[in-house]
Amino acid sequence: MADPLMIPCPHCNGLNRIPAERVGDQPKCGRCKEPVLLGTPFALNQANYASQIKGDLPLLVDVWAEWCGPCKSFAPTFEQAAIQLSGRVRLAKLDSESNQLLSGQLNIRSIPTLILFKNGREVARQSGAFPLPQLLAWLKSEGI
Numbered sequence: 001m002a003d004p005l006m007i008p009c010p011h012c013n014g015l016n017r018i019p020a021e022r023v024g025d026q027p028k029c030g031r032c033k034e035p036v037l038l039g040t041p042f043a044l045n046q047a048n049y050a051s052q053i054k055g056d057l058p059l060l061v062d063v064w065a066e067w068c069g070p071c072k073s074f075a076p077t078f079e080q081a082a083i084q085l086s087g088r089v090r091l092a093k094l095d096s097e098s099n100q101l102l103s104g105q106l107n108i109r110s111i112p113t114l115i116l117f118k119n120g121r122e123v124a125r126q127s128g129a130f131p132l133p134q135l136l137a138w139l140k141s142e143g144i
Contacts, residue, residue, distance in 0.1 A: 059091075060115070
């Protein structure tokens, strides 16, 4: 039996201990009773950033802005990735305009930018919008 995974709730930021074999069972948060793993990206912001980068499942963040054409064209691809990667990676979107302080802390220089976090640390970064097969290949090269 594998060790349980610690996974932050995207709704209340509570840390949940979930048995690895139960990740596919749509676990609910022990605090707020909402789903812990979503089939869609959730919003990342200054308030929940520190809690959400923690945990045993990697977090892939799409840094975007409303005015950015490539960001808008990449959004459906990111949504598809959230469905395909559910239970292996959590996906979040960070609006760089609404979260300028956090975007500065993350040293965002261009958008869209993807940042992969594992165990609270940034482990990979990729700028630009690309098709789903290329996104999945990049994540595979990062051990996802």
